[in-house]
Amino acid sequence: xxxxxxxxxxxxxxxxxxxxxxxxxxxxxxxxxxxxxxxxxxxxxxxxxxxxxxxxxxxxxxxxxxxxxxxxxxxxxxxxxxxxxxxxxxxxxxxxxxxxxxxxxxxxxxxxxxxxxxxxxxxxxxxxxxxxxxxxxxxxxxxxxxxxxxxxxxxxxxxxxxxxxxxxxxxxxxxxxxxxxxxxxxxxxxxxxxxxxxxxxxxxxxxxxxxxxxxxxxxxxxxxxxxxxxxxxxxxxxxxxxxxxxxxxxxxxxxxxxxxxxxxxxxxxxxxxxxxxxxxxxxxxxxxxxxxxxxxxxxxxxxxxxxxxxxxxxxxxxxxxxxxxxxxxxxxxxxxxxxxxxxxxxxxxx
Amino acid sequence: xxxxxxxxxxxxxxxxxxxxxxxxxxxxxxxxxxxxxxxxxxxxxxxxxxxxxxxxxxxxxxxxxxxxxxxxxxxxxxxxxxxxxxxxxxxxxxxxxxxxxxxxxxxxxxxxxxxxxxxxxxxxxxxxxxxxxxxxxxxxxxxxxxxxxxxxxxxxxxxxxxxxxxxxxxxxxxxxxxxxxxxxxxxxxxxx
Amino acid sequence: xxxxxxxxxxxxxxxxxxxxxxxxxxxxxxxxxxxxxxxxxxxxxxxxxxxxxxxxxxxxxxxxxxxxxxxxxxxxxxxxxxxxxxxxxxxxxxxxxxxxxxxxxxxxxxxxxxxxxxxxxxxxxxxxxxxxxxxxxxxxxxxxxxxxxxxxxxxxxxxxxxxxxxxxxxxxxxxxxxxxxxxxxxxxxxxxxxxxxxxxxxxx
Amino acid sequence: xxxxxxxxxxxxxxxxxxxxxxxxxxxxxxxxxxxxxxxxxxxxxxxxxxxxxxxxxxxxxxxxxxxxxxxxxxxxxxxxxxxxxxxxxxxxxxxxxxxxxxxxxxxxxxxxxxxxxxxxxxxxxxxxxxxxxxxxxxxxxxxxxxxxxxxxxxxxxxxxxxxxxxxxxxxxxxxxxxxxxxxxxxxxxxxxxxx
Numbered sequence: 001x002x003x004x005x006x007x008x009x010x011x012x013x014x015x016x017x018x019x020x021x022x023x024x025x026x027x028x029x030x031x032x033x034x035x036x037x038x039x040x041x042x043x044x045x046x047x048x049x050x051x052x053x054x055x056x057x058x059x060x061x062x063x064x065x066x067x068x069x070x071x072x073x074x075x076x077x078x079x080x081x082x083x084x085x086x087x088x089x090x091x092x093x094x095x096x097x098x099x100x101x102x103x104x105x106x107x108x109x110x111x112x113x114x115x116x117x118x119x120x121x122x123x124x125x126x127x128x129x130x131x132x133x134x135x136x137x138x139x140x141x142x143x144x145x146x147x148x149x150x151x152x153x154x155x156x157x158x159x160x161x162x163x164x165x166x167x168x169x170x171x172x173x174x175x176x177x178x179x180x181x182x183x184x185x186x187x188x189x190x191x192x193x194x195x196x197x198x199x200x201x202x203x204x205x206x207x208x209x210x211x212x213x214x215x216x217x218x219x220x221x222x223x224x225x226x227x228x229x230x231x232x233x234x235x236x237x238x239x240x241x242x243x244x245x246x247x248x249x250x251x252x253x254x255x256x257x258x259x260x261x262x263x264x265x266x267x268x269x270x271x272x273x274x275x276x277x278x279x280x281x282x283x284x285x286x287x288x289x290x291x292x293x294x295x296x297x298x299x300x301x302x303x304x305x306x307x308x309x310x311x312x313x314x315x316x317x318x319x320x321x322x323x324x325x326x327x328x329x330x331x332x333x334x335x336x337x338x339x340x341x342x343x344x345x346x347x348x349x350x
Numbered sequence: 351x352x353x354x355x356x357x358x359x360x361x362x363x364x365x366x367x368x369x370x371x372x373x374x375x376x377x378x379x380x381x382x383x384x385x386x387x388x389x390x391x392x393x394x395x396x397x398x399x400x401x402x403x404x405x406x407x408x409x410x411x412x413x414x415x416x417x418x419x420x421x422x423x424x425x426x427x428x429x430x431x432x433x434x435x436x437x438x439x440x441x442x443x444x445x446x447x448x449x450x451x452x453x454x455x456x457x458x459x460x461x462x463x464x465x466x467x468x469x470x471x472x473x474x475x476x477x478x479x480x481x482x483x484x485x486x487x488x489x490x491x492x493x494x495x496x497x498x499x500x501x502x503x504x505x506x507x508x509x510x511x512x513x514x515x516x517x518x519x520x521x522x523x524x525x526x527x528x529x530x531x532x533x534x535x536x537x538x539x540x541x542x
Numbered sequence: 543x544x545x546x547x548x549x550x551x552x553x554x555x556x557x558x559x560x561x562x563x564x565x566x567x568x569x570x571x572x573x574x575x576x577x578x579x580x581x582x583x584x585x586x587x588x589x590x591x592x593x594x595x596x597x598x599x600x601x602x603x604x605x606x607x608x609x610x611x612x613x614x615x616x617x618x619x620x621x622x623x624x625x626x627x628x629x630x631x632x633x634x635x636x637x638x639x640x641x642x643x644x645x646x647x648x649x650x651x652x653x654x655x656x657x658x659x660x661x662x663x664x665x666x667x668x669x670x671x672x673x674x675x676x677x678x679x680x681x682x683x684x685x686x687x688x689x690x691x692x693x694x695x696x697x698x699x700x701x702x703x704x705x706x707x708x709x710x711x712x713x714x715x716x717x718x719x720x721x722x723x724x725x726x727x728x729x730x731x732x733x734x735x736x737x738x739x740x741x742x743x744x745x746x
Numbered sequence: 747x748x749x750x751x752x753x754x755x756x757x758x759x760x761x762x763x764x765x766x767x768x769x770x771x772x773x774x775x776x777x778x779x780x781x782x783x784x785x786x787x788x789x790x791x792x793x794x795x796x797x798x799x800x801x802x803x804x805x806x807x808x809x810x811x812x813x814x815x816x817x818x819x820x821x822x823x824x825x826x827x828x829x830x831x832x833x834x835x836x837x838x839x840x841x842x843x844x845x846x847x848x849x850x851x852x853x854x855x856x857x858x859x860x861x862x863x864x865x866x867x868x869x870x871x872x873x874x875x876x877x878x879x880x881x882x883x884x885x886x887x888x889x890x891x892x893x894x895x896x897x898x899x900x901x902x903x904x905x906x907x908x909x910x911x912x913x914x915x916x917x918x919x920x921x922x923x924x925x926x927x928x929x930x931x932x933x934x935x936x937x938x939x940x941x
Contacts, residue, residue, distance in 0.1 A: 098513055128714060139727065143524055143734075145511030151503050152528050160531045164718035167865045168914040198899060198916050308535075317538015317834050317917040324535020331529055334502035338384065355832065364836055369722045371575040375655055378568060420631070420772040423649050424623040424764055431619060460619075463572045463653045470646045475837065515737035516730070519568050523730030530723040537862065538834050538917050609760075613753045617760050624764040628771050635778035717864045 050147075053237050053288075054107030060232045061114050061283065063224035068217040071176035072122040076217050082126045084113035086133035094142040108147050112136050115155035115283060118218025119276065119323070120162070123174050128166055132158040152330045153290045156323050163323070173214035189214040192274040193319040196266050208273035219276040229282030238286035241298035246281040247272060249306025257314060265314060277309065280322035290330045297333075297340040305329045353484050359540045360488030366464050367496040368530040373464030377497055378522050380455065387501035391494025393452040395487065397430075397437060397459050398468055402486025404429055405469035406479050426469045431460045464493055500525065550675050557679030563656045564687040565736035570656040574688060575729060576647050579720040581704050584692025585685065586640045590629045590648055592681030595657045596674065597625040603665040603673035618661045619652070626651045656684060687732070694728055695719045794843030794853035795824040806936050814843075822846045825937065828857070829929035833921040836860040842926060848934040850890045850906075854883050854926070866918030882919065885909050886926075894927045 068076040091109040095102045103109075116132055136158025144150040163170045175189045191214050192203035207213050211221025219225070232238040254268035271277065285291060285305055292301050305325040312321025366372040373394070380390045405426050413419050438456040442449045459465060468489050472482040503525050512521050563569045573591065578584040598621050602609075609617045630648045633641035641648070651657065660680055665673040693703045699719030701709040718724040791801055791812050798814030805811075812826040825846060830839040839858035844851055856870045869882050889895055890906045897920050898904075899911050911919035 125714070131716070139524060139528075143513065143516055143521065144507065145513070149507070149510035149512070151506065151525060152532075157528055157531070160528075160534070161718060161723075164531060164534060164721055164723060165716035166714060167717060167862065169714075171914055311539075312535050315539055316536060318535065321535050324532055327528070327532035328535065331499050331503065331532055334506040335384070335499065338502060338505070359832075359836065371572045371722070371725065372650075374571040374575065375569070378571065418769075420627060420768045420776075421765065423627050423630070423652055424620055424761075424768070427619050427623050427652050428616070431616060461653045461655055461658060463650050466653050467572075467646065467650055470649055474646060513734070515741065516734040520730050520734040520737065523726045523733060527723045527726030527730060530721075530726055531718075534721075534723070540832050540836075605760075609756055610749065610753045612749075613757050617757060620757075620760050620764050624767055627768055631771060631775040631779070634782070635775035638779075638782045715864075717862075720863050 050106055050108075054111060056235050056237050057111050057232065057283070058107060058114065060228035060237075061111075061118070061218075063227045064118060064218040064221065064279070065114065067211050067221035067224040068118060071211055071220060072174075072217055073177050075122050076117075078126065079120060079122070079124070079129060079217060080114055080117040082129055083117035083120075083133045084110055086130040087113035087116070087137050090134045090137035091142075094138060094146075098142065098146075100146070103147065106147065108141075109137060112141070112155045112158070116158050118279070119155065119159045119216045121170060121173050121215075122217055123172060124162075124169055125166075128162060128169065131165070132162040135161045148289055150289055151334070152327055153284055153287050156284055156327050156330075159323055160327060175214055176212055176220070191215045191319065192270070193313065196270070196274075197313075197319040200263075202266065202270065203274065205269065205273065208270070213274075216276060216279075219279040222273045222278055225278040225282060229278070232282065232286070238282065239288075239291065239295075239298045241295060242285050242291055242302040243281040245299045245302030246285055246306045247277065247302075249303045250277060250309055253307060253310040257310070271310075271313070275313075275320040276322040280305075280326055284322075284326050285329070290333060292333050292336045292340065294337065294340040294342070297336045300336050300340065301329050301333065304332070353481065355540045356481060356484050357488040357491075360485050361492035361495065362533070363536045363539050365492040365496055365533055366467070366489045367493055368526065368533050370467065372467040373462050373493050376455075376458060376462055377493075377500065377526070378519055380458075381497055381500040381504055381522065384498060384501045384505060386455075387497045388494070389451045390455045390458075391490075391497045393455045394459060394462065394464065394493050395490030396452075397434060397456075398465060398486045398490040398493075399483065400433060400437065400486075401430055401465050401469055402472060402482045403479070404433060406472060406477070406482045409473055410479075422470075422473065426466060430465050430469070434460045464489065496529065499529065547672075550672070553672060553675045554679035554682075557676070557681070557683040558686065559683070561680075562683040562687065562736070563659075563680055564684060565733055566740075567656075567659075568733075569659055570654045570684060571729070572650060573647050573654060574691065575722075575725040577644055578688055578692040578695055578725060579699065580643075580696045581689060581692040582640070583643050584688035586633070586637075587644055587647065588681070588685030588688040590633065590644075591651050591654060591656070591684055592677070593629050594622060594625040594651050595660060595681050596677045597628075598622045598657055598661060599665040599673040599677035600670060602661050603668060603670045606666045614666065615658075615662075618658060622657050622661075623652045656680060691725075691728060691732060694732075695724060699724065790841040790855050790857060791826050791843075793855045794841050795826050796843075796852050798823045801826070806940055809933065809936060811933070811937065824852050827933055829925050829933070830858075831921065831925035831928065833859060834861050834866045834915075834917045838921060838925060840922065840925060842930065844930065848930070848937065849892065850888055851886045851926070851930075852888075854886045854922075856883065856922070861915070861918045865912075865915040868912045868915055869918050869922055882912055882922075891927065891930055895923045897923050 065076075065080060068080075087109040088104050091104045092102065095104070113133055116136055117129065120129055120132070136154040139161075140152060140154030140157035141147065141150045171194075173189050173191055173194075190198070192208060195201040195203065203213055209222045211224065213220050229238075229243065233240045233243070250271050251268045254266070254271040257265040258267045281302070285302065292298055305322075305328075308325035308328055309321045312318060312324060318324075360366070364370065367374065367377050376390060376394070381387055408425055408429060409419075409422065413422060413425065434456055441452060441456075468486055472485055477485055500522070504522065507521060507525075516524070557563065559566075561567060564571065564574050570591070573587050577587045598618070601621055602618060605617075626649060629651070630641070633644070633648060660677060664676045668676070696719075697703055697708055698716050701707060701713050701715050716724070719728065791814070795801070795812075795814040797816075799817040800815060802813045802815060803810060804813060809827065813822045814824045814826065815822055823846070824843050825848075826841060826843040828839060828841055830837055832838065837858060837860070838856065841855045841857055842851065843853045859867065859870060861867050861869065885903075886909065888906070889909065892907065894907070896905075896908050897911050897916075898908050899913075899916060901910070903910050909919070909923055
């Protein structure tokens with residue numbers, strides 16, 4: 001802790017350009033205008049609200065978890081449990097290695113575990129899922145200094161790691177048990193986006209809406225995600241601008257391409273309901289640590305992610321691009337913060 | 351090959367820094383401040399474009415006709431070194447403010463492997479003169495993009511509680527790896 | 543420069559750890575990342591670089607009194623580029639498989655900062671014998687890291703080291719390790735490990 | 747001796763020396779490098795063409811074709827040529843062999859590719875890969891490209907102009923087929939314009 005304070009002091013005295021201060025997200029909740037946080041976590045005066053937020057996110061994820069259980073059976077529960085146990089254990093090991101206070105009770109590791117599990121295919125090997133969870137917590141969070149300092153969404157980073165490591169397993173989907181009445185491992189299927197991209201097959205809207213389709217555990221049921229997402233927005237635990245501009249820009253751009261050539265490009269409703277768009281927009285993009293702190297930044301973040309989703313879905317090699325889009329926008333978030341931050345009076349432009 | 355695809359390929363899909371590991375030294379060294387990253391990126395882009403043109407001419411009008419391709423590496427590196435020198439002198443004469451911004455980065459560019467890499471790739475892939483030029487601009491734009499994103503992140507990380515052994519180069523590599531992961535989403539953009 | 547000369551053994555060992563070109567000085571990162579998707583590629587690249595480094599160091603320490611300092615950089619890069627061409631054509635003529643695997647990263651040794659850096663910092667100021675020791679030490683340090691990195695990436699990415707099956711069928715290779723992100727992440731962790739060991743004053 | 751002259755002389759000597767070393771080294775290595783190149787070409791041609799005793803090289807409009815012939819006949823047994831285009835990540839270069847009437851493929855061999863390891867690279871990998879017994883290039887032997895080659899997913903091809911895509915690497919599979927469809931017809935016109 002002393003080291004950190006010393007380092008920060010150095011930065012300010014030695015450099016002509018004072019680095020941008022991104023407040024710890026927890027302090028932002030208490031006092032949004034507070035721009036200078038020099039001590040390291042934990043911020044005791046705000047710990048309570050961190051707990052509250054984290055647990056409300058977990059509650060918001062319940063509908064999606066319930067639907068995944070309904071469509072994919074015991075396997076879904078097993079996957080969620082495995083990931084959560086793995087993230088919690090990694091968190092504990094990391095705390096121990098860094099010799100810091102144990103942080104498993106703040107709920108963030110649980111959320112990372114649930115989010116990761118919900119973005120994996122139902123038949124994915126549990127041992128590989130553990131690898132994803134370990135990467136998410138260690139490389140996604142603790143190497144940056146722990147909660148509040150990470151640049152990339154840990155769950156998405158873990159998932160991207162798995163996608164690059166096991167490309168075939170990560171794109172092998174199975175039908176929901178409600179559709180086949182057989183063991184889920186038996187039949188492999190395509191996601192609606194994959195079916196459209198490679199074979200130009202459209203999926204029925206009601207199936208998309210309720211989630212009776214192939215896909216990652218938690219992303220298939222639009223209605224469950226909407227319920228959870230709206231719950232989060234009502235509690236003001238997520239910046240509404242991000243999902244709005246994210247979904248809005250996908251809808252807008254999707255419409256333009258669809259009107260331009262309906263045979264080549266799917267309609268905007270299909271874009272919204274398929275793949276991980278809603279799940280990503282409500283639960284991944286709104287992560288307070290890795291998204292911009294300014295309202296204007298929120299708009300830019302969402303719109304940028306939406307544009308990238310459309311580019312990847314329509315012109316890229318992969319059927320789905322929500323994960324990559326959010327990760328890319330996570331990467332440019334510091335730049336967005338830098339250029340949308342309200343200037344303090346008398347401060348130079350640099 | 352379609353020139354637009356070539357540009358997108360060089361700048362994003364096969365980003366010089368994130369997929370070919372070219373220009374890693376300045377990527378680690380000059381990515382602490384966004385402002386200097388922008389200047390460095392522009393300087394590299396500028397030199398890349400000129401290098402792409404000049405080395406193409408040297409290779410196809412001098413080395414190939416006289417069957418002295420063996421001198422490829424020697425001549426390329428000499429060309430790049432003198433080019434950087436010339437560009438530096440030229441900028442100094444034409445625009446003082448521009449020189450003040452780019453000046454200190456120009457000598458560093460000689461040993462930036464992205465520049466030599468650009469010339470080598472363009473010979474290896476048998477690009478035409480125009481293709482080689484577009485390739486140069488695209489690669490420079492991609493380098494600038496990666497460098498500026500990295501600088502933004504590193505400014506932010508200065509306030510982080512990064513474990514001591516990872517401060518500096520270690521965390522830069524981890525962030526670069528994460529960015530490279532994110533950039534994998536663009537794979538296939540050029541095949542559709 | 544009237545200091546007592548450092549013992550030769552120390553001159554050699556500094557390249558392996560205290561002044562390791564990759565982990566401590568962060569030089570030559572491009573080839574370090576690019577060709578370490580397998581142990582054999584890492585080793586070949588290390589050897590090719592060491593060859594160019596050794597030859598350039600010998601020649602430049604011999605010529606150090608003749609080359610005027612204003613044109614020394616130009617002279618150095620011509621000499622380095624010459625030896626790199628020799629190494630590149632040797633690989634292409636006698637070891638075509640390796641040459642194909644390393645591709646344009648062999649000619650890129652020309653701009654490897656390790657080589658030019660050693661000429662500037664060492665060979666231009668020291669005699670032949672000492673320069674040879676220095677080049678061998680730096681080269682070994684470079685090879686060592688490339689070999690370790692290549693082995694780790696090959697082990698997790700293909701379950702093999704030097705094409706020998708190490709991990710059994712139960713292991714599902716992590717494809718990412720032989721892809722660019724795996725290179726960055728592994729090197730990042732290795733640099734962190736190096737710093738951690740160094741802090742604890744681990745010496746070899 | 748003044749400074750500038752010394753600088754010029756030293757640099758000239760170094761450059762000259764470098765040129766001398768390299769040109770002598772070039773004369774040693776060049777034949778070997780050329781030999782490897784020729785060997786690789788011969789292997790590629792023999793992989794894609796049916797039986798032949800020798801092949802003739804012919805340039806048509808800047809494109810090189812290799813015509814396989816038997817010793818006792820002037821009729822070609824097959825024609826091979828290189829085609830390229832963009833794959834998933836970058837350039838794909840393929841040697842393709844067709845029968846003399848340009849109706850079916852006698853073999854393909856991917857010469858250069860930078861597809862995703864483990865996925866797209868299956869367009870070249872041999873069947874010794876135990877996880878996937880199916881060898882992509884093998885499918886193309888005997889495929890008829892009229893009107894064009896089509897790709898099917900997750901099912902056994904029913905028609906003689908169909909190819910099954912590699913699972914998980916649809917784009918790479920489609921890229922190979924697209925390049926073949928485009929370039930074979932171009933080569934067909936070229937070839938028939940001369941004969």
